[in-house]
Structure formats: structure tokens, C-alpha cells
Amino acid sequence: MKFSKLTSGSVAAALVVALAIPVISASSASATSKTNYSKVTSASQGGGMTALANACKKEGQLNVIALPHYWANYGDMITGFAKQYDVKIDEADPEGSSQQEIDAAVTNKGTNRSPDVFDIGLAVAVKYLGTGTFAPYKVKSWSYLQGAAAVSSTGEVTPNYTGTMTIGYSGALGTITKLNDLLDPKFKGKIALNGDPLGSSAAMNGIFMINKALGGTFDDVTKGVAFFKKLKDAGNFILVNPTQSTIESGQTPVVIDNGYLQANVVKQFAAAGQVWKLFTPASVGSTYNMAISAWAPHPACARLWMEYTLGETGANVFASGGATPTLWVHLVKTGRASADGIASIGKSKVVAEAATAAQTAAARVYLKTAWPEAVGTN
């Protein structure tokens, strides 16, 4: 999912996944219980939550892929699930991208190491809708999830959380109150964007955010690109791909990235006695989606994971990690939002505006030439 944290691993990992020699053919774990969970589309159809939890316990394992622990609090999510249901969680390729998640499932189809569930960006989710890649499943909380029906009315993919883009910066640089502050010479060589918009959705949304703050729309990003050009011409914008280490060591003291990654930096800086501040010039987000692989080797655990992450417990875990769960509006309305989550993301009932897959695709075509022209190096 996370192209953003691209490291040497990415391509190598793709290769390894592609080459992974299928180990043993999946023992059809579901055969041990009466229900064939790979076709079940809701908890009640499978005999209720207790039956689902029991079936998962029998399967004993859940394969997840591309879930870094620092990302949207997935570390807590994984330990929480494993503890509550007493199953082992196999985590593959934490730094993989959405596309690599699907590729891994296709390549390892029929083996017990194929991923059970995906956590994917909208562009990739939409691309594979109706292709038989996902097993439709509606979680109990489905009707309360914002935008779920709009993405897939059959529950092929379910939006799980929204990341709001923000500009994070070291408190040592003072306070940013407006976008033009970034043009100040004191920011020389200090501003980095998480990736390239052609590959990274965080970078794409960063451009959307700046663009929106300047009065632009999702259909026309010229204003945003022009601002980045100004930043680049001032020598303030650098093309370095920010990582945990560049942020901690102060090599990239201003980073335009997802709020749920910045939340983690805020905590780390606080632990070191420093301040990492956030400035959000315009509310732009992107929603990730959860889906069950059609070839899930552990179909019951896959469905249980959906119930867990998209339900109340999971929503509060996401919220305390700085990601806005799609259940948040409902939780706030019914007074069940956790204090920790409210402290982290607020009570906002408005989910950040996000580009559609078509708008992203159109922006990408424009940026293919416009982005290198604006910020490229010769």
C-alpha cells in the first residue's frame, strides 16, 4: 500500500514476491468447519460472530501484507487482533504498494502464503472491481461507514480510513500560519514531499492540498504545481524522499505527508523532548480500502479481520493513530468515540475531501510532463 516509504526493498521485494516458490498448496482450512467461509458475504450468513471467531481460531492464521506498524496505527491493530482472537498474523512485505499487494495475491494464488486481506488505495481498488480479485463481504457496521456504498454497493471493497494531508515541520522553525510562509529563505533546502505524484498517492494528495488552499480544484492542479515551482525556484523544495531517518535527523525538517504518518512523528519528537508541528492549509484526504482476497487461504480470519478493523474497536485504533476511520462520524454521533481518538483527530464530522479515481488519473496525465518541468532537475 505504502509506496511512499519506498526503499531499496520495493523493487527487490517485487522480485522476491514474483519468484516466491509456491510452498504447499493451501490446505483448505475451512473444510474443518461446516461453513465454507470463502463464499460467505456477511457474519450472519456464516452463523454469527462467535461462529466466525471460532472458525478463524481453527484456521489459526491470518496473512496480511503491506501494513507498516507506523502507518495508521497498524502496529496496535495487528497486536490487538492477534490477542483478542488468539491467531498468528503473518505480515508480508510491510513496505509494499497497493499494486504489489494484488500482484502477490495473484502470484501466490492457491498457496497458504497468499495474502488474505488487502489495504489498498482507491485507484488500485477501482481498477480491480468486478475482476474476481475480491471476495464481497459486508461487515456489520457497513451501513454506518461513510462512502462504503459509493465505492462498492456489494462490499467488494470497503473504505476503512481517510488520511488527511498535512504539512509537518520541526518546531525549531517557528510557526507556519499561511502557505506563503514556506517561501521564506529560512526554509531553504528544507521542504520535502513524500514521493513523486506519478507513483505515490501521498505526493499526489500533497499537490491536491496545496492546490485547493490556493483556490484550485481536483480537476485542475495548475495552481498547486505553480506553487511547487515557486518553492523549487526559491531553493526551498528538495526532491529527497523523506524517511523516518531523514526526519529524525533533521535533514527534511518540513514534510508534506499523510496525517496518520505525521501523528507518529509527533509522538517520537515529543518522546525526544522536541516539537513536531502540523499545518493543514486545506482539508484534502485520501481513503484507503479494505478487501478480502478471492484466493484467501484463511477465509474466516479474513472476514473476522474486516469486522475487527471496520468495527468500533478498529475505528478507535485508527483514530488514535491519526487516521480518520470511516465509522468515525457514527461513533461521534452515538458518543462512543474514544477519548484518545478525539485527542488525535478531533470530533470533526466532515471527512476530508478526496479526489475520485478519474480525477487522480487525469491529474497524473498532466503531471507526467508538468511536474518534472516545475520541480525537476536537469
Add this chain to the structure above:
Amino acid sequence: MTQLQYKGTGSANGGTGSRYWKDKTGYLGVLPFLLFSGVFLLYPTWNVVSGAFKDNYGKFSTATLSEVFNSSIARHAFANSLEISVKTAIFGAILGSLFAWAMSTGKPGGVFYKISVALSSVLAQFGGVMLTFAFLATFGFNGFVSTLAVKFLPNSFLAESAWLYGKTGLTVLYTFFQIPLMVLVFLPTLENLKPQWREASDALGGKAYEYWLRIGIPVLTPSFVGGALLLFVNSFSAYATAATLISLSDFLTPLEIATALTSETGGSNPAEAKVLSLFMVIVVVIAMALYALMRKRVSKWEQKR
């Protein structure tokens, strides 16, 4: 009966039989290597080459091939890749061979010699995220040296870090691991330069420049060119260093391939990645063929120890 017959003939043929197998068992040792290169080198290469002639649904098609071939963006990236590889191969080969020469004049087995060889082996592998980070932390805008330079040497290039964040920076970074690799490759050849040759040249009245012109350089050239080719390929296929320093998908071909494989924003196109890889494979094959040719000439000297 059959068994008896077998036994009977066995004793007569035993000698040749076991010798036959003894000859062949030599190949057994190389089997794991062949298996390994088959699974991890030949099969993936075949996958890439055949995939370049297919669309994303597995049907034969040359559409992506011609599309990429005619794309000015892809050509620009390819030219960038070639340019950086050629530059760093030349810089690396020249500086590396000079360092190797300095080392070869030292006492073999001495402390300095041992440390230099060990250091070269480590630094030749020092690339990727760590290398980028090391340079950023040293020469970047917020790096250690730059911060000092801004205070004490405000007019030097050290105080103006912009050079690090583009092609120049990448060339410097690559050269950083190219030099030690060249040292490792070139050192054995230098050690093959026999002192007797120098003595012979001197005894026959040859001057120092004549020795180098007629003996030294002709003996070393194939090795030097071979080393430079190796460096070229090394830098041509490097990925992680560039990916962390320059977040521009279409800057170098390896970065383009990564984006075509992993794009989150709808640009994922495995067929394109395979076509781009095919072009890289072609360049590498040419370079390696030349390298093999050079090695042949090198070994001519090495055998005449």
C-alpha cells in the same frame, strides 16, 4: 542370472565405469550454481524479455514496445541513466586504478594494505538509502559540513548544497561506491605486473616512460577497460540510491520501472516495466560481452605468471 552377469561384467568394466563417473562428478559441484542462476537469473530474464512482447493480459503485442521506444520521456530517462553510468564509470575507473596503484606499491600484507582492501570491500557495497543519508547528513542543506561551512566558509561550494540534490550529486554518490569496486577489480592485475619486466626493460636501456608505454599500459589496458565496463553496469542498474535522493519517476530508467510496477496513482503498467527492463538488458548484455572479451585478454597475461 541377470545379477550374476552384471557382477561378472562389472569387475571388468568397473575401472572405466567409475572413472567415467569420476569425471562427471566434477560437474555436480557446479550444479547448485547452475540451479541458482537458472531460477534467479535466467528465468526472470526470460520472463522480462518475453513479457516485453506481451500486453498486460498476456497476449502478443508490440504496442507497449513501440510506445516506450518512441516516448521522449522514456528516452530522456534512458539518456540520463547512460550519462550517469558512463561518467561514474570513467571517474571511478580512473580514481580507483590510481588508488589501486598506490596500494600495490605498498608492502603486500602490510597493515595499510590490509586495511585498504578491507575498506574497499565494505565501501563497494555501501549504497542505497544509507549512502544517500550519509551524504545528506554531511553535505545536505542541513548537513554537518554545510552548517559549518555556512559559518566559516560562506563562499565555498560546501555552503551551497544545491549540487547534491541533482545529477551532480548522484554522480558523486555513485562514484563513491564505484572507486572501491575498481580498486578490488584492478588490484590483482597490478600485482601481476612483474618486477622482472621492469628490470628487463631497464637492462635493455628502456626509460621509465618507455616501460609504461610499451609494457605497463598495454598489459593493464584490458583490465582497466574491463573494470570500467563493470562499473558502468553497476551504476546502470543501481536503484535505491537514486530513489531516495531524487523523487522523480522519470529521471532514470530504474526509477521508471519501479513506478510502472508500484504506482498508487493509476500508473501501474507491468508491460511497460518489462519493456524498459528489456532495453536495460540489451545494454547490459552488450557491456558484458565486451567485458568477457577484455577478460580473455587479461587472462592471457595472468596465465604467464
